[in-house]
Amino acid sequence: MVGLGRGRPAVSAQLHTCPFCGSDDAEVVSPWGGQLITSLVRCRACNTHFEAIRDAFEPVQPPAPSRS
Numbered sequence: 001m002v003g004l005g006r007g008r009p010a011v012s013a014q015l016h017t018c019p020f021c022g023s024d025d026a027e028v029v030s031p032w033g034g035q036l037i038t039s040l041v042r043c044r045a046c047n048t049h050f051e052a053i054r055d056a057f058e059p060v061q062p063p064a065p066s067r068s
């Protein structure tokens with residue numbers, strides 16, 4: 001179940017399905033995985049990292065500098 005209001009991943013709103021437990025409660029921890037077309041994702045359900053194919057190959061916006 002998703003949508004508990006825990007906030008969306010900053011990198012992408014794309015859902016990733018964990019290949020180990022099948023949960024889609026995963027977050028992108030790095031926009032770049034071992035290859036350019038993959039990103040590193042962590043499954044919150046089983047706490048396993050895996051690589052997911054990037055759906056859209058577009059530059060990732062860096063986090064906005066903190067406002068003072």
Ligand SMILES: [Zn+2]
Nearest residue numbers: 018021043046
């Ligand atoms: Zn999992």
